[in-house]
Amino acid sequence: MTIMTYRQALNETLRAEMRRDVDVFLIGEEIGVFEGSYKITAGLLAEFGEKRVRDTPIAEEGFTGAAIGAAMLGLRPVVELMTINFSLIALDQIVNHAAKIYGMFGGQAKVPMVIRTPGGGGQQLGATHSQNIELYYAFVPGLKVVAPSSPADAKALLLAAIRDDDPVLFLENLALYNTKGEVPDDDSPAEIGRAAVTRAGADITLIAYSRTAMVALEVAASLAETDGIDVEVVDLRSLRPLDRDTIIDSVRKTHCAVVLEDDWLTYGIGAEVAATISDGAFDWLDAPVRRVAMAEVPMPYAKSLETAALPSAADAITAIRETLAQVARRTDAPLDSAEGRPE
Structure with missing residues (x-):
């Protein structure tokens, strides 16, 4: 294992x-010459030359x-999109061509390409x-969409x-580039479409991806210390395909989810x-699934x-506490009370 940043993991893997x-x-x-807006491609032009590190006009x-x-x-x-x-400038190419060609040509032509692109708020870059907007792409059959949260997963x-023969949208959150973690020295690829249980727990499942998967681990550690709550954290890692089995298995164990x-x-x-949980774990739920997300506004x-506007650890902690309080109230209510059966 080697300790490195998310940025270094991407650079060394490329x-x-x-x-x-x-x-x-x-x-x-x-x-190439500038080595990328976030320096992910630093040193690659010098090593591989202009034929393999191609600077382009501003024409996505x-x-x-x-x-x-x-x-x-x-x-x-x-492809690196800044x-x-x-x-969105290349939406037609991504959705109408990269995602469709294999099917429209009956498997005679493959599109083994990666589109790397950062996103996310918190950097004061304005609403645009x-x-x-990963949902735009996770919605589209023919694309694979991954969102690593750690340097190890980035690699x-x-x-x-x-190495995949299908087009893959590779999402990087700007807030993760300087985060550090252990990265295996071997070159074993992950399985696209497989979530990871990054912290086992028994009381409630907290599901997240990309930046929020790291926040989820902080939330779990905090609640274990302050409240004695045992949170299981599921990092989706892949948005298409979505690992529904891991989500369902976790919620069936903990009986509630945020x-x-x-x-x-x-x-x-x-x-x-939430729909996946309803389909596969409804009878195991002790409380409705809670969702914590960004405010419904263009980013200030x-x-x-x-x-x-951004979801915080405090927001997730509040949602978890309220969910478990709701479970406790239902568990403690007598079945034949004057107010009727527990909800």
Whole structure:
């Protein structure tokens, strides 16, 4: 194991895969000479040259389309979009081409490409640069969407994404780039579509992904110390395919759940998770599934308002305490009370 940042894990994995496979190349805005807006591609132009680290004009639709064509002809492009917000410029290429070509051509053409892109709030970048719009892509069959929360998962999931024969949207939250963690020295890829139980627990399940998966671990540690609450944390890691079995198994064990997410509540990832729990663990639930998400507003620029809009550890702690209090009230209520059976 080696201790490194999330940023270093991405950089070293890209370097290792480019050394391993000459068909892997990088393409995007300012990823060469400038080494990327967030320095993920630092040193790669010097090592691999302009043929494999390709700087592009500010034209997301154009260079994403070029990468799709390259992938169809046998290469393995890794596209860097400066922010997920700019992916909207390339939406037609991603949704109508990358996701559809394999099916429309009857499997005769594959699109083995990765689209790396950061997102998330908390950096005072304004409403149009701070969105969590992964739902747009997790909604689309033909795409795979992953959201690693730790340096170890960043490495393992990027290995898996580059080696996969399907197009993969690889989500990176800006708040994670400087976080540190242990990273295995081997090159074993993760399984796309497999969630991880990052902390076992018995009292309640807390489900999250990307940045909020790290917040969830903080919440679990805090509640264990202050309240003696044993929280099980499920890190989704993959949004499409979604590991419904791990979610259901956890909730069947703990009997209640809270979902913590950075996107908006309405139609968010948490809504799909809640529906999954309802389908697979309804009879095991002792309380309704609670969702904690971002405020239903465009992201404010002012730091105080931005902080207020984002879901916090305190918000998740409140939701967990209220859920367990509701369970306790129902458990303690007599079945033949004047007020009737417990809800």
